[in-house]
Amino acid sequence: IITPVPVPTAFGGADKCMLMTFHDLTPLRRVEEMRADFVANASHELRTPLAALSGFIDTLQGPAKDDPKARERFLGIMHIQATRMARLIDDLLSLSRVELSAHVQPHTMVDVTAIIRQVTDGLESLARERQVVIETSLPEAPVTIAGDREELLRVFENLIENALKYGASGGRVIVSLEQAVSADNAPEIRVKVRDFGPGIAPEHLPRLTERFYRVDVGDSRAQGGTGLGLSLVKHILNRHRGRLLIESVPRNGAAFTACFPQSKPGRGT
Numbered sequence: 001i002i003t004p005v006p007v008p009t010a011f012g013g014a015d016k017c018m019l020m021t022f023h024d025l026t027p028l029r030r031v032e033e034m035r036a037d038f039v040a041n042a043s044h045e046l047r048t049p050l051a052a053l054s055g056f057i058d059t060l061q062g063p064a065k066d067d068p069k070a071r072e073r074f075l076g077i078m079h080i081q082a083t084r085m086a087r088l089i090d091d092l093l094s095l096s097r098v099e100l101s102a103h104v105q106p107h108t109m110v111d112v113t114a115i116i117r118q119v120t121d122g123l124e125s126l127a128r129e130r131q132v133v134i135e136t137s138l139p140e141a142p143v144t145i146a147g148d149r150e151e152l153l154r155v156f157e158n159l160i161e162n163a164l165k166y167g168a169s170g171g172r173v174i175v176s177l178e179q180a181v182s183a184d185n186a187p188e189i190r191v192k193v194r195d196f197g198p199g200i201a202p203e204h205l206p207r208l209t210e211r212f213y214r215v216d217v218g219d220s221r222a223q224g225g226t227g228l229g230l231s232l233v234k235h236i237l238n239r240h241r242g243r244l245l246i247e248s249v250p251r252n253g254a255a256f257t258a259c260f261p262q263s264k265p266g267r268g269t
């Protein structure tokens with residue numbers, strides 16, 4: 001793109017000559033394309049349960065009108081689809097909230113071990129349903145970081161729920177916390193969620209945190225997934241100046257590690 005701009009008088013004035021500036025619009029176009037992709041994906045994801053709902057409404061008004069058994073069954077499926085839509089909208093809203101506040105780093109000191117315990121307690125019934133045992137290896141003493149409690153709950157909920165959903169049923173999930181030092185010598189908290197399920201093939205690993213990316217869409221839908229969980233995790237960790245490490249050995253499980261910079265109480269990060 002060539003844009004003519006007026007030349008300052010010191011350089012001869014606009015009537016004497018003209019400067020051409022060259023703008024590389026590739027990054028802007030990429031952002032535009034990503035936005036368009038996102039809207040297309042979100043619309044498609046919302047359309048799927050909506051189409052199912054309107055199909056069942058037609059059936060309930062027509063062929064199944066006087067069939068109480070069919071009504072009961074269809075209403076059950078409609079409930080699942082409506083819940084799915086609600087979850088998708090919740091995740092989209094959470095993602096946009098986190099993106100809007102990406103530049104504001106949380107500064108309240110929170111105890112990560114207490115947040116993890118709250119999440120594992122809350123997921124106990126799902127674990128029982130899947131016949132999975134959640135083992136925790138957490139320090140007794142509080143481990144504090146500068147963070148947003150609600151967002152950290154979402155991070156651990158997503159990672160542990162994924163391990164329960166996609167890790168083999170009848171197995172175990174290990175949630176551990178270790179205090180370590182990052183590559184640039186800064187103290188760091190690492191929370192690792194390890195499962196012993198089928199794992200993830202290496203070609204998928206770099207794309208897992210993309211919005212709506214799923215290894216197996218059918219499997220994710222069957223598990224009530226939206227494909228937004230890990231994207232949300234990544235954005236929340238970015239806001240906390242943290243990072244997500246993903247390791248997987250196919251057929252031997254996956255490990256997702258959330259790393260956070262550790263700061264001294266009262267100092268912030």
Ligand code: ADP
Pocket residue numbers: 158162163166167195197198199200208213214215216220221224225226227228229230231254
């Ligand atoms: P979803 O809502 O589909 O669970 P996520 O963003 O949380 O979306 O995860 C993206 C995809 O990554 C999932 O659909 C699944 O294919 C894969 N995945 C996530 N966690 C695991 C895991 N622990 N083991 C195997 N695959 C996983």
